[in-house]
Amino acid sequence: MKYKHALFLNPYIENTATSVMGIFPPTGLEYVATSAKGLVDKLTLIDLRYETDLCDPAKLMDFIRNEKIDIICVGIGWDRQFREICELLNLMPDGIPLVVGGYKATEEVEELFRACPKIHIVVRGEGEETIKEILEGAPLEGILGISYRAGGKIAHNAHRPLPNVNTIASPDRVLRHNVYRMKLNGINMADLTFDSVLSARGCPFTCKFCTFSLNPLGQKRVYSERSVESVVDEIGELGANIILMSDDNFFTNAKRAEAICDLIIKRRIKKRFIAQARIEIAKHPRLLDKMVKAGFKMLLLGIESPHDRILAQLNKGFDSDTIRKYFNVLKKYPIYYHGYFIYGNIGESEEEMAYISKFAKEINLDSITFQKLRIEKFSPLKDIAKKTPGYHVTDRGELYSDTYSHASLKKIGRQIKFSFYTPFQVLKIVRKFLVVRFFTFGEIVSFLAAGPSLLKSVIVREIQKKRLGNSLKRIFVSNA
């Protein structure tokens, strides 16, 4: 074998005691590490969010030397901590091939080579097949999907065609050194352990703001799904009790989703599932019934905007009346609904942005997150933004205008947040978690006991204002 000991490194450093970013495993990196099995004598996967003793760069470098690691593969999937990760990469020992990949690495190929002289290869797009050829020592000029240093220049090989999802091995959880679990203030929360499963890749829709349906190279991932058996086999082997189905839309093929639910029920698998979905799932009542029986407790839904003009601009594929109609159906099911919104759209007024909170409450969303519009490299919105007077896009894809600067958009974001997350809404969220049995009463109590969490501070505030009794009455007595 060309390499003896490969290190796969998730370089993000989070305080897992307080950050929710740490509860899910680095699935993308795990996929690539798993496909490297059998091609090196030893394979080590390190997640710096958990292996905190190695967050000190000096200790990490000692580890690399002492363990005689002879190739380092780093997954860079996110925008955050980009500069810090580049600094870490620049400390890596000389003479050991340094390979980086992941979503963000693919977007920032040139920048990574510029900022990190020690990087030898950037793997672009999906890396499961590419890593095999690198580890086998294939000549770099023949490996599809990589960019690499060659004679003082950067060579970019042709894109790699996207592989069939059924040929990609699921992440081998044995490679992990830690259990992904929810913590608050450093205390493990009951028995809440997390994992994620990818049952399909790609998305057949073409929302204009979305970078999921295109990889960062602009390649469209045709929707392709794994077999029902393989998905449920994987779920059945997991130790975690909360599973995120991390497909762009787990219910793209309603028949297949139903078959997965049937098999979960048949095998008596007891998990709590979270899934990303489109609101059109409301057209499938039989599927919704089966989902509830199979343990689907939470849906993450892209609503994006309450305004028809903006929904059309984003090519979302539905309008506000359809959203209302579908939520009238969805609210009948014991499922927790989280909605995603985008604000700061082209031509959107402050009043329109602020309406997000009102609309979210009107359609009975339990919680929301909202983000300023970002215009990625291959987004068709780029042209519209360019042609619209007074709008500008930063190098990082952030849209702002002469009327709404970054600072004013941030301020509007805070207004939306505070007008949605009132103390009453927070208590409603607690109630909904109990109603859908996402958390048990004991787990909720342990959250409250864990320290100055949001819930605790809200309840304390309500008690101080002598409003707790009224709030509880409104929640538990009425159907508000």
Ligand code: SF4
């Ligand atoms: S927003 Fe969702 S539905 Fe639209 S293209 Fe992206 S993943 Fe698909």
